[in-house]
Each structure stands twice: as structure tokens, then as C-alpha cells.
Amino acid sequence: MSDHVYKKIELVGSSTKSIEDAIENAVQTAGNSVRNLDWFEVIDTRGHIVDGKVSHYQVELKVGFRLDG
Amino acid sequence: MSDHVYKKIELVGSSTKSIEDAIENAVQTAGNSVRNLDWFEVIDTRGHIVDGKVSHYQVELKVGFRLDG
Amino acid sequence: MSDHVYKKIELVGSSTKSIEDAIENAVQTAGNSVRNLDWFEVIDTRGHIVDGKVSHYQVELKVGFRLDG
Amino acid sequence: MSDHVYKKIELVGSSTKSIEDAIENAVQTAGNSVRNLDWFEVIDTRGHIVDGKVSHYQVELKVGFRLDG
Amino acid sequence: MSDHVYKKIELVGSSTKSIEDAIENAVQTAGNSVRNLDWFEVIDTRGHIVDGKVSHYQVELKVGFRLDG
Amino acid sequence: MSDHVYKKIELVGSSTKSIEDAIENAVQTAGNSVRNLDWFEVIDTRGHIVDGKVSHYQVELKVGFRLDG
Amino acid sequence: MSDHVYKKIELVGSSTKSIEDAIENAVQTAGNSVRNLDWFEVIDTRGHIVDGKVSHYQVELKVGFRLDG
Amino acid sequence: MSDHVYKKIELVGSSTKSIEDAIENAVQTAGNSVRNLDWFEVIDTRGHIVDGKVSHYQVELKVGFRLDG
Amino acid sequence: MSDHVYKKIELVGSSTKSIEDAIENAVQTAGNSVRNLDWFEVIDTRGHIVDGKVSHYQVELKVGFRLDG
Amino acid sequence: MSDHVYKKIELVGSSTKSIEDAIENAVQTAGNSVRNLDWFEVIDTRGHIVDGKVSHYQVELKVGFRLDG
Amino acid sequence: MSDHVYKKIELVGSSTKSIEDAIENAVQTAGNSVRNLDWFEVIDTRGHIVDGKVSHYQVELKVGFRLDG
Amino acid sequence: MSDHVYKKIELVGSSTKSIEDAIENAVQTAGNSVRNLDWFEVIDTRGHIVDGKVSHYQVELKVGFRLDG
Secondary structure, eight states, X not given: OTTOOEEEEEXXXXXXXXXXHXXXXXXXXXXXXXXXXXXXXXXXXEEEEXXXXXXXXXXXXXXXXXXXX | OTTOOEEXXXXXXXXXXOHHHHHHHHHHHHXXXXXXXXXXXXXXXXEEEETTEEEEEEEEEEEEEESOO | OTTOOEEEEEEEEEESSOHHHHHHHHHXXXXXXXXXXXXXXXXXXXXXXXXXXXXXXXXXXXXXXXXXX | OTTOOEEEEEEEEEESSOHHHHHHHHHHHHHHHOSOXXXXXXXXXXXXXXXXXXXXXXXXXXXXXXXXX | XXXXXXXXXXXXXXXXXXXXXXXXXXXXXXXXXXXXXXXXXXXXXXXXXXXXXXEEEEEEEXXXXXXXX | OTTOOEEEEEEEEEESSOHHHHHHHHXXXXXXXXXXXXXXXXXXXXXXXXXXXXXXXXXXXXXXXXXXX | OTTOOEEXXXXXXXXXXXXXXXXXXXXXXXXXXXXXXXXXXXXXXXXXXXXXXXXXXXXEEEEEEESOO | OTTOOEEXXXXXXXXXXXXXXXXXXXXXXXXXXXXXXXXXXXXXXXXXXXXXXXXXXXXEEEEEEESOX | OTTOOEEEEEEEEEESSXXXXXXXXXXXXXXXXXXXXXXXXXXXXXXXXXXXXXXXXEEEEEEEEESOO | OTTOOEEEEEEEEEESSOHHHHHHXXXXXXXXXXXXXXXXXXXXXXXXXXXXXXXXXXXXXXXXXXXXX | OTTOOEEEEEEEEEESSOHHHHHHHHXXXXXXXXXXXXXXXXXXXXXXXXXXXXXXXXXXXXXXXXXXX | OTTOOEEEEEEEEEEXXXXXXXXXXXXXXXXXXXXXXXXXXXXXXXXXXXXXXXXXXXXXXXXXXXXXX
8 A cells, every 4th residue: 555545435325124234335435436546435324213213324434445456 | 304303212233134124113113103204323243242243232312203294 | 350360462453343343352352361361441433435435443442360279 | 500410301303494494404304392491402414405496404412401490 | 211202301400519529419309300311521611700710610511311111 | 234335625705794694605625516415523623803803704524425325 | 825834723603593604703802812714614513492492503613714824 | 502602622631539630630730820710521541551450540621611701 | 562462352341339430340341361451441331220220331332452462 | 715616625645655655646646637726734644564563654634625726 | 730720822833845845944934033942733735836946835824932930 | 355254463563763763673673573464554643752842653554464374
């Protein structure tokens, strides 16, 4: 990692299944427009409630990728 | 959301299975006494250890609901 | 808990499967060298990305154990 | 304030006009069910955007009131 | 703690004597209206000054209690 | 919100008139280059002073928009 | 700004009208005793409630000024 | 509090006896040079250890006082 | 302090009497296994409630000691 | 700064030499694709260790630039 | 440190050379008007960019000094 | 990093020369008793002042190392 510069972007992924699935959705969407994705950091976990049950999870995360690859 | 006022309460749910299950337990308990639940925010995730293994997860969350519905 | 003193150590566990599995790995490793493990607190959740997908989760946690047991 | 105990509740007020108006809405709604309101603290300010313009402000606040009045 | 859901409320207790006494006052007032109180967490410690001396301490704390007891 | 991924960007708007006007300026500038703006969050409020008076307000905010619209 | 040293002081301004007016009051009071005021940063926004309505806003801010002007 | 401007200064008091005594020492020292002291807020509590015992407590606090009294 | 390296460990002490006593208990327990204890920092103060009264205080603290003594 | 809108991006620069050099590397890389860079803010400083020595510093920073220049 | 009261002030130093030099500049300026300076704490590190390069570093720091010396 | 568990310890290094040198001192001391050091994170930067000049820098850092290497 010694000679590189990385950029971090902030995304919110969502899923009706699990926290991990919401993370995966955000990461895969990021991969559509950015190459060299390297790591993610979970910033916040929240979600919506419908009829008294969790309807989907929302995970806010930062995704880091190498700029000079 | 433009004309409403919301209230947030703070709960701790627990589960022997998963973080998502602990969230669901807290949300469903909240639904027993409060109507119009709208969203949740995870504040903290912790748990207890018995015999060197995770015995259950505890998730602290805020639950928001509409007051003027 | 009234007469005890506890110590907390900071660990990072990882897993290719789930956040819960990464926690469990860190807790079980802690149990190899420390007795009387009592609770854990999740500090941070992150992970690495390979080929545009989550390759593994990393969970940073504090683990508390009783010193005077 | 020397002999009293206060309780704080967390509300989200909204307004299409201003941040101050969103605070006022939350405070007045709180006053419908709680007496002896004494102070508020702004926790977060956000809002929704419709057609590229701010459609309404949402202000998250804590409201404190005297329990033993 | 494995099967329970807990609620946390936020109180401000005060005392002319000590920080511990302000905590005790808030806890005892909470006990007048809520059963199954289980723990407290100090959030903030402050106080008022009269004639250049501390006139009373104010301690802001969260109090947790079991909902499904 | 269940199937979407959102991106958040960080902006600083300014205005000589009010905090709300500084927010509106940042949101409208964001709308020039990004579609599907959905919400904003105020991160910081500051400003400059000239001749002992507030000359303009600066509001730092995050703006979220839908990526997969 | 390259050769200067700045000092920051912490003030609480208040106003019955608006958040902006409370900021302006604090800044103008600071200007009575300090020269070269340069910027302010809002730290906290709160206020008092009388008869179920906001009676005045209190804004806590830091004010920076050049020492070596 | 509606028409006033307050200033806050940051002090560290110490005491070999108790946290409350360290607060009182800081408040009384502040009173030697500043009039109209109104409140304090504890920011941090720490201390030194000599021969395996607490030798004195240090309490960092902010003290607020009225400027326009 | 110019040539030394220090290590900090995290402990939770408890006491049925006071916050200061909980700190002292943690410090003295640390002294059983570590030499050259130098300072402590209070991280969190909490406690348990039994029968509507504080049964004991728990103070989380960091304790620093010199490694190269 | 009164009429402008600024955008902030988050970068991680690295250097085997110094913290300042890691900042400079990130700033210069940002300048390859963004004009009107105006300021930076250090968010986090970390680094990697190889063979018991610091092999390189990593500095996470936000870089602000004028959008409407 | 057992019998003293300390005051902390907040400064911003700057330097075209290094972070350490910005700290030193702020400390030396503080020494022109305050005696018994004892320690500093770095609060924030930032800087300005001119022509795509760091033009100077700005370091925000608190400086503590003994009041009763 | 996928199958490993890491431990983090907290150290304070110091140096009369620079922030980087204080980090290096802490890392090298950690290396005397712990193998497989992998990364460090700066938590806090402070220092002491003697005769109105910085006498040495103190850097508080966390150091991570692999447990199961």
C-alpha cells in the first residue's frame, strides 16, 4: 500500500434479507462504475419497519479504491 | 414526512441466533405498545459469552414512530 | 458484578461468511489464552473486497473478562 | 433546578419553512402530552429534497421536562 | 439477559451533596413509575454555581429496565 | 427504499442571508450535476466574520441520491 | 493565513427570534472586547421552552480571531 | 437567559480527596478572576497514581459565566 | 516523560460505595500484576440497580504505566 | 467564500517518509483530476509495520475544492 | 500536579514547513502572553492548498498552563 | 487477512524530535515483546512545554498484531 493513493466514497445499500446482503449490494453497485475496490467500512446500520416488522436493512458504508492502479 | 412529528425510543433486543434476530425481537416488542413504527437505527452491538462462546447478541437500537398519525 | 474487576482487550476477528462468524472467531481465539470471558462489544465492522465482492468481514471488538475470578 | 428530576425524550419535527419552525412543531406536539417542558437540544438537522429543492427540514431534538413538578 | 427486551430512558438527577447522590435521586424517581430497573449509564455531569461555589450537581443518565418481565 | 443503492456526497454551501439559504444553495448546485437527489444531512455550521458582523454562513452537508434509478 | 496564530473562544449567544440572531448576538458581543474576529463555528443549538413554546434559542459557538494582527 | 451572552472557559481542577472536591477547587479558582459564574460541565475525569494508589483526581471542566451582567 | 514508552490497559472497577472507590479498586487490582502505574482516565461510569436503588457503581477506566522503567 | 459551493472528497495518501509527505501525495493526486483545490483536513493517521519498524504512513484526509469557480 | 488548577486555551498555529513547526509557532505565541505553559494537545490538523500543493499547515491545539503558580 | 485474529494494544511513545519519531519509538518498543506487528493507528497527539517551547511530543497509538501467526 506504500505508493498508492486511495479514494473513499460513501454508499447506502439495502436488503430485505440481512445486513451482510445490504453490504454486498452496495459493494457490487460500486463495482459497476469504479475499478480496484479494496475495502469497506460500515458507518451506520438502520432500516425501515412495515406492519411492525423489519422490512429491509439499510447499511451506510464507505468503500475505498485505489486511484493510481 | 413533511407534516409529521416522530418520537424515538431506545431499546435493547437480544437473540441467541443473530444480530438481525435481536433487532427483529426489539422491533416486535415495541410494536406491542406503540403504533406507526417507521424505522430503526442500530446504536450498539454487544453480547454475552458463556463457556468461551457467544451465548447471545444484544443490539441497542432506536425505534422511530409517528406521533400524529 | 459488585466485587469484581474486569479487563477489556481489543481484538479483530474475520470471517468469509458473516459478521456473527467473525465475532465468534475472535471470541474463541481469546478463550485460548484468557479465562472467565464475560462479554464483547462491537467497535467497528469492515472488510476487504476482491473482484468486486466482499471477500471477508473484519469485526473489531472489545472482550471483557473477570480478573479476580 | 436543585431538587428536581428531569426526563428527556427524543423527537423529530419537520417544516417546509425553516429549521426554527421544525423545532417549534416538535415542541408544540410534545406539549400536547407532557407538562412542564423546560428546554430542548438540537441533535441533528436534515431534510428531504424533491425536484432538486429542499422540500422540508427535519430537526431531531431532545426535549427535557420536570418529572416532580 | 438472553430472551429479554429492555428499554432505556434518559433522566437528569440533581443533588447539593454529590454526584452519587444525584444518580440515586434520578434512579429512585424512575422507580416510582417503572418496574424492573436494571442498570444506569452516566451520560453527562454538570452543575450550577451560586456565589462562586457549586450549588448542586446535575447528572444526566440513561436508565435501563426489562420490558418483558 | 428496499432495492436501491444510494451515494452520499459532501458539500459546503454558503449564504449571506441564512442557514437555510446556504443549504438550499448547496442542494441546487448538486442538482446541476446529479439526478435523483433524495435527502440532505447537516454536518457542520460555521461562517466568516467581517467588521465584527457575520458576513456569510457556511453549511457543510451530505447529500444523498439514488444510484440505480 | 500562512503566518498567523489564531485564538478561539467559546461563547453562548441567545435570541428570541432565530438561530442566526443568536449567532449574531454572540459575535457582536465578542467584538466589544476582541479585535480581528475572523470566523465562527456552531457547536450546539438548544433553547428554553416557556408555556409550551420556544421562548429563546441558545447557540454555543467558537469564535476565532487573529492574535498577531 | 434570553438576552445574555455567556463565555465558557476550560479548567482542570485537582484534589487528593474526591471528584467533587476537584470540581470545587477549579470553580473557586475561576471565581478569583471572573464574576457571574453560572454553571460547569465535566469534560474529563482522570488522575495520577503513586505507589499503586490514586494520589489525586484531576477533573477537566468548562465553566460558563455571563458576559453582559 | 521524554524518553519513555507507556502502555494503557482498560479495566472496569466496581464498588457499592462510590465512584472514587470503584476507581481505587481497579487501580489496586492493576497494581497486583503491573508495576510503574502512572495515571488513569475515566472512560465510562455506570452501575446496576437492585430493588430500585443503586447496588454498585462500575467505572471503566484506562490505566497507563511505563514500559521502559 | 461567500457565493461559492464546495465539494469535499475523501482520500488516503501514503509515504515511507513522513506524515506531511503522505498528505502532499494525496493532494497532488487529487489535483490530477480536480481543479480549484482549496483546503485539506486530516481525518486519521495510521500506517503499516514491517519487521518491527514503520514501513509507511497512511493519512486519511478530506480535500475541499470549489465547484462553481 | 496535585494542588494546582490549570486553564486551557485553544489556538491555531500555521507553518509552511511542517506540522511540528505549526505547533511550535502556536506554543511560542501563547508564551508571549501566558506564563507557566505546561502541555499541548492537538485537536485538528488541516491546511490550505495553492496551485495543487500544500501551501501551509494549520494545527488546532489546546495549550494548558498553571493558574496558581 | 481472511483467517486471522488480531489484537490491538494501546501505547504512548515520545520524542524530542518529531511526531514520526515518537511513533517509531512506540512501535520499536512494542516489537521487543510482541511478534507479528502489522499496523498502527494514531489516537492522539500531545506534548509537554518547557520554557515556552515544545520539549517533547507524545503520540498515543494503537498497534495491531496477528495472534495466530
